[in-house]
Amino acid sequence: MNLGPHADFIIAAYAVTVFVIGSLIAWIALDYSAQRRILGDLEEQGVTRRSLRTSKDKP
């Protein structure tokens, strides 16, 4: 595939897109594990939510 004289710009555009989406995915994934960890800690400390019904069937 020949990208012509402006190959740098095309590659840069794709690289930036991959980087932005990649960081978005990384942020969401890290946030998810962090929240799960804090929830686990709190449950270990014996804190239960008011709606017990929902805390039991959480995966």
Place this chain on the structure above:
Amino acid sequence: MQLTGDNLTCQRGGRTVFSGLYFSLSGGEAMMVVGRNGAGKSSLLRMIAGLICISAGRLDLSGGEADATLAEQAHYLGHQDALKPSLSVIENLRFWADFLGAAGATLEPALAAVDLTPLAYMPAAYLSAGQKRRLSIARLIAAKRPLWLLDEPTSALDVQSQDRLAGLMRSHLAGGGMIMAATHGPIGLENARELRVGPE
């Protein structure tokens, strides 16, 4: 160690709040500042803390650290708790301990003294009014200063916490400290003297 007020006058906004006030307080003693609303109880405490200027008269602390001013040897517990909601309990306490007193003070005993140890890592935003008050009191334990200026210290505290505060005040007095507290009711110190501000 002795704190003396000599013919103190407080003027705010052109109005004389109180004038001709004399008192003296020695180490190990507590003094209740009483008086009607607007008599200048809070103003007196703020004046001793160096937060408002003395219109006339003298304030003197003898027997303390020679090169420290009166304000630097006093703790002021005002109506506001001076806590940042986005910082955790321990971060708030560590900051005031570092800023007001000796760096590297141990914070755990102070937190335990006000029974906030389990909440150490919780943002202060989540605390109730009473818990914020207790965290504010923990500051007095974490940084050692001989003179405690307490403005309505028992507000927002439940009975149990009031008892705990009374215990802390007693041990502060036993260690040679001084307490001046503005209050409307008893705060659990038996041998406290009374200082009446303003008209009867």
Place this chain on the structure above:
Amino acid sequence: MPIIDLANPTRFLNIVNRVLPWLAAATVLVFAFGLARIMGAPDDYQQGATVKIMYLHVPAAWLSMMCWGVMTVAALGTLVWRHPLSDVAGKAAAPIGTAFTFICLITGSLWGRPTWGTYWVWDARLTSMLVLFLLYLGVLALYWTAEDPGRGSRAAAVLALVGAINIPIIKFSVEYWNTLHQPASLFRKGGSAIDPAILTPLLVMAGGFTLLFFTLHFAAMRNEILRRRVRSMRLIQAQELHA
């Protein structure tokens, strides 16, 4: 499935946990297919290979506007129906929309350099996207500044609705401003008649971006629900210790 089922955050979490892997797999597949088609797509006779940037730029622009649409619906849900998930949906959408708008601006500027000879031109479409980007940042700032999540959500919902009404007006004004100053338009991206060899990959990429948006949006909503649980559990913990 009736929408009322989704009102229960736990039910919603279960559905998300089940759907998310499939959605992510579909996104990857569609993107792979789209990229393969882009490789084989012909160059534009005027712009050469740089037209390949369009496959990112245009879908990102579409998605950034669709994301504001999602936020508008969520805002209605928050303000009118007080649907518990709408707050979460609105908050989760904002950073994703900002990221897509950012991609649109950056790729636009990288496309502009070979085409116009400069990274940034105050062209009507790009400028409208820039204003949209500023609106997104405003919404993010609102969420960031509010310490109480409920209050922040309602404030952001009002801003999202006002924005939805304002965006067409902004677009119109920017176009007016642009033609006022530069009667001869620079270069029109795309064109009225697009070659199917270019249109097909473009549509595939748009589909891929849409799937990506929903994957990220569901995952971010899940995070937000968990974050609110942590918050309420902490409040309970503080309360229990007070007693």
Place this chain on the structure above:
Amino acid sequence: MSAFTSLLLRDMRIAVRVGGGALMGALFFLIVVTMMPFAIGPDLGLLARIGPAILWLGALLASLLALDRLFANDLDDGSLDLLMMGSMPLELAVAAKAIAHWLTTCLPLVVITPVLGLMLNVEMHAMGWVSLTLLAGTPALTFIGLIGAALSVTLRRGGLLLAVLVLPLTVPVLIFGVAAANAAIVGPAPFGPPFTILCALSLASFVLGPVAAAAALRHGLE
């Protein structure tokens, strides 16, 4: 940890946590610069010529408006009382707050300046010079604005009063900042003299600002 660093770190921590205003100044800067072409027109040649001036004006407004809450939050929650009772001189405490503010609010302004310069069609090498002058000049803005923040907090008024008090005082900074940037970009005057004066202004305000702000706080609070 010393009182100075603990105050510095605490203010920076608050700024970057939820509810803090760390990036708000940079956002305001971006918006101000974006609005300019709508008023002036999208003529790239013209924008390139006045770009450094626009960037400096935007940075000036952004760094001053962000100062609004510097002492107000501490006044509202009672922290200001305790800050005045520290064993460290109030001047140093005020300086610590100003440095924390500069690091969290003004440094991002300097960092995003090249991107904004791109939008105004300012050339690459010119952008470096504008960033450099902003890096040297924004401390002066922060420390002069500090005085306004202290004055306005003792009167319990914020917002526009701060700008009214402080903007006239920042005239020299603006003059020498833009002069240095233009000298570097188009010449013909040498870059050295205005830039040296800009640095001198920053250093002088570094001394004057905390002293004046502490005096304002001491005498203003009742």
